[in-house]
Amino acid sequence: MLKTDVCILGAGPGGATAALHLANKGISSLLVDKAVFPRDKVCGDALSGKVVNELRRISPDLPQLFSQEQEALPSWGIHFISPGGEKLSVPFKYNYQKAQDAPAGYISKRLHFDNFLIEQVKQRSEVRLLEGVEVAAFERLPEGGFALLGKDSQSLIQTKLLLVANGAQSAFSRHVANLQQEPEHYCAGLRAYYKGVEGLDGDNFIELHFFKDFLPGYFWIFPLPNGHANVGVGMLSSAVSKKKVNLKKEMLRMIESHPALQQRFRNAELLGGIKGYGLPLGSKKRRISGDNYMLLGDAGALIDPFTGEGVSNAMISGRWAAEQVFQCLQAQDFSTAFMQGYDKAVYNRLWKELKLSRQMQRLLNYPWLFDKVASKASKNTVLAETISCMFNDLDLRERLKQPSFYLKLLFN
Ligand SMILES: Cc1cc2nc3c(=O)[nH]c(=O)nc-3n(C[C@H](O)[C@H](O)[C@H](O)COP(=O)(O)OP(=O)(O)OC[C@H]3O[C@@H](n4cnc5c(N)ncnc54)[C@H](O)[C@@H]3O)c2cc1C
Known part of the structure; x- marks a missing residue:
């Protein structure tokens, strides 16, 4: 059984970013994940300019280091295809010059991006990384803090502060922090990898298709290195149940028969299976901290409701969680009231844009x-x-x- 002041549960972008910022402040932490990296995560794999900014905040040389990764494809913009078939092409930077400008975004399989962050973590002596350790339950300690239990109910870790970054299906968020999964604020998503999709953009613009017969859902094609593509669909859970949509069937139907896709997929090959996962949307403000804990990234439901972007917001919450840990340790105060500083900081940064995206979602x-x-x-x-x-x-x-x-x- 391990005892620590700071334990981070989940080593995805939220947890890894928190660990790296803590290390920058000279604070030791225990970072626990049930997976062994590199590991897959169902995602569109699109990394916006906000991710690049967050990499820079961890260390000024990280964006450059990431740009040298073979597995990261620079992307210069988005094609929106409207319900009537109008194509609106929006570069991330107007009049960009590929030879001079740094790319504003990337597409990189999460298998690689998350491992890139974990490689940074492994270089930091302040972080103890435990891989392949699944936490199944939590108990409050009489002296404050939490015991983290394994599947056999054995106590694995005792911690004063718990940073919960274990993603969309976090049992802690649901059962301890009482964050409910509300269909109006939750999206269902599917992802597949293909090779041989035709007509991908020369500057790796990502594509968001809003087909009339699939609204309010959307279909995406994001180019990847080696001529592969990340292809998927997303739809608000309330609409999925109201319209009784079988997402997988719909996705394959569109690929096989939609005039805008049929030709482009005629020689395409599906690599592996079609996988699904949930997106807890940040379209509603929630309490994301309490006595001795904070919720980060998807565990705190911080995904942009219009774009489905969650990696950058997870990293932003990781950065502010590290700052809150610093404050807590200085003041030796881990109370609900003191923790509110974290909620304020995260929503100060994100709420304006989350609210706006909620309105765009209604478009x-x-x-x-x-x-x-x-x-x-x-x-x-x-x-x-x-x-x-x-x-x-x-x-x-x-x-x-x-x-x-x-x-x-x-x-x-
Ligand atoms: C279909 C789909 C498409 C998406 N597309 C995009 C996109 O293109 N761009 C974008 O920015 N975002 C996208 N998102 C959202 C994005 O994937 C998430 O917002 C992001 O992964 C959140 O990061 P996180 O660190 O909070 O959690 P995660 O990345 O989910 O990491 C959680 C970690 O916790 C670990 N864990 C879980 N449970 C336990 C446990 N009990 N014990 C120990 N460890 C545990 C997991 O192994 C994992 O490593 C998409 C999501 C989906 C589902």
Whole structure:
């Protein structure tokens, strides 16, 4: 049985980032994962500019180090395909120059990206990494803190502070922190790897297709190194049950028969199976800490409700959790009241954009408006530039909320 001040449960992007920031502050931690790395994680594998920023915050040389990875494909933008079939191409940076600019995003299998982070962790003497250790239950200790139990109910670890970063199916989040899985704020997702998909973008733009007969769900094709592609679908769980959608059947139906996909997949080969996993969305503010614990990443439901992006938000929460640990150890205060500093810091950074994405998610209820925006923007360079800048400029993105934005668009 191990005793520690700080234990991090889960070594995905949230947990690994917290461990690295703690190490930077000279604080030791125990990082526990049931998997042995490298390990797969069902995901779209798209890493936004926010991920690159978070890598830089861990260490200024990390973005450059990651860009040298064979398994990371630079991506320069997104193609949105509207319900009416309008293609709106939005570069992450307007007028980008591939030879000079650093890429704003990457696509890299999580098998590789998460292992890249774990390789950084392994270089830090402050972090003790335990792989292949599954935590099955939790008990509160009389003196404060938690005992982490194995499958045989044996106590494995005792810790004063627990950073819960064990993903979308976290038993701690559900049973100890009481975070309910609400279908209105939860998305179901499927992912498959293919080779031989035709018509992938030369600059590795990722593709988001909003097909009329699959709304409010979306279909994606994200190019990967070696001519492979990450292909998947996502749909709000409330819509899945209301419409009784069989996601796997729908995904294969679209690949086999949708006019926009059929030709492109005619020589494509499915590699491995089609795997599913949940996306706890951050479209609702929740309590993400309590006596002696904090919830990070998916365990705290922090995924962007419009884009499905969760890696960067997990890393951001990991960074703020490390800061809170520092404060707690200094003050020797691990109480619910003191922990609120963590909730405040995370939502201060993320709530504005999560709320906006919730509103954009609702745009999918108005497919005709989506078509109109896409159609106008594909012909109007100023509008296309504005939308492109919205990726980096939240104030600009706010305009999408204003009816005047759409009125001007419709009558210009
Ligand atoms: C289909 C799909 C597509 C997605 N596409 C994207 C995308 O393109 N871009 C993006 O940014 N995000 C995407 N996301 C979201 C993203 O995958 C998550 O937000 C991200 O993985 C959250 O990181 P995390 O560190 O919180 O948790 P995770 O990455 O889930 O890591 C949790 C870790 O905890 C470990 N663990 C779990 N239970 C235990 C236990 N009992 N004991 C010990 N260890 C345990 C696991 O082995 C794992 O290593 C997608 C999600 C899905 C499902």
